[in-house]
Amino acid sequence: MIYTEDKSKVDSTFYDLTGHGGIYKKKVNPKELVNCESITTYGVIEGEKVQILQEKDDQFQVGTGSLFIGEKLQLKRVERDSWIGWISKSRVKIIEERRPVNPEKL
Incomplete structure (x- = not known):
């Protein structure tokens, strides 16, 4: 899972945890991650x-x-x-x- 509060990094693959914006999460495959x-x-x-x-x-x-x-x-x-x-x-x-x-x- 990756989390962000930066709405500029959010696309339709993210889920809004709070229901009104603020914290977003996304499940990713480890092969997608670098650094x-x-x-x-x-x-x-x-x-x-x-x-x-x-x-x-x-x-x-x-x-x-x-x-x-x-x-x-x-x-x-x-x-x-x-x-x-x-x-x-x-x-x-x-x-x-x-x-x-x-x-x-x-």
Whole structure:
């Protein structure tokens, strides 16, 4: 499946998920795809790698499974191995790791 919000890329082979425009999807054959990438996004705060969970206004909600990182960043412990908190976007460096993917092996 491929998804887009860009109506200029949509033709009659796409399905409108919302029923009133906005998100469109299309089932494609893997042989039709070229230059596929897997993108993993994470944040770095004070040299520590964290998950980006949500975004709101000028903050990111971040999470970690590390006691050391959770305490260092003063995140709230929500489960035995989970720390979550809201951090100002200005403190977070966003990193995208991209790697090629063969769509026929997914």
